[in-house]
Amino acid sequence: MALPENLVAEFDRMVQKYPQRRAALIPAIHRCQEELGGWVSPETMEALAEYFELEPIEVWGVVSFYPMFRTSKPGAHVVSVCHNISCDLRGAEDIITKVCEVTGAQVGGTSPDGKFTVERVECQGACANAPMFDLDGVYHEDLDDAKVEKILGDLS
Numbered sequence: 001m002a003l004p005e006n007l008v009a010e011f012d013r014m015v016q017k018y019p020q021r022r023a024a025l026i027p028a029i030h031r032c033q034e035e036l037g038g039w040v041s042p043e044t045m046e047a048l049a050e051y052f053e054l055e056p057i058e059v060w061g062v063v064s065f066y067p068m069f070r071t072s073k074p075g076a077h078v079v080s081v082c083h084n085i086s087c088d089l090r091g092a093e094d095i096i097t098k099v100c101e102v103t104g105a106q107v108g109g110t111s112p113d114g115k116f117t118v119e120r121v122e123c124q125g126a127c128a129n130a131p132m133f134d135l136d137g138v139y140h141e142d143l144d145d146a147k148v149e150k151i152l153g154d155l156s
């Protein structure tokens with residue numbers, strides 16, 4: 001698999017900003033995950049390795065180290081629920097339970113219909129409005145069961 005031309009053009013500009021080509025690998029992985037279905041497939045890792053003149057295992061090492069990178073295809077919607085201290089103190093565990101109930105997905109998994117992936121994440125910097133989750137890149141804050149049902153129910 002070859003990287004899409006738009007990403008190659010972007011990476012060509014990106015690598016100019018770093019003293020070593022490989023230093024742009026992490027932002028490039030982020031862009032691949034954003035553009036190529038919400039995950040980093042083995043084929044994408046091989047293409048990145050070729051572009052960055054690395055061994056595929058080196059790209060795998062980076063992708064598998066950071067929890068924000070996915071190595072399996074997510075559902076159509078990704079619900080990332082914060083479980084750090086502020087959210088925890090304000091009911092994150094109940095929110096996670098409710099999210100799983102509404103979506104039909106388990107934490108770290110995807111619902112049988114492929115519609116939702118649910119994951120736990122660390123602090124998202126929205127502690128003042130805990131508890132919160134990120135749904136497809138958009139924050140939803142001050143959550144309670146009714147809000148979770150409304151937000152996710154509208155997508156069902």
Ligand code: FES
Nearest residue numbers: 082084087123126
């Ligand atoms: S602890 Fe949840 S946003 Fe900071």
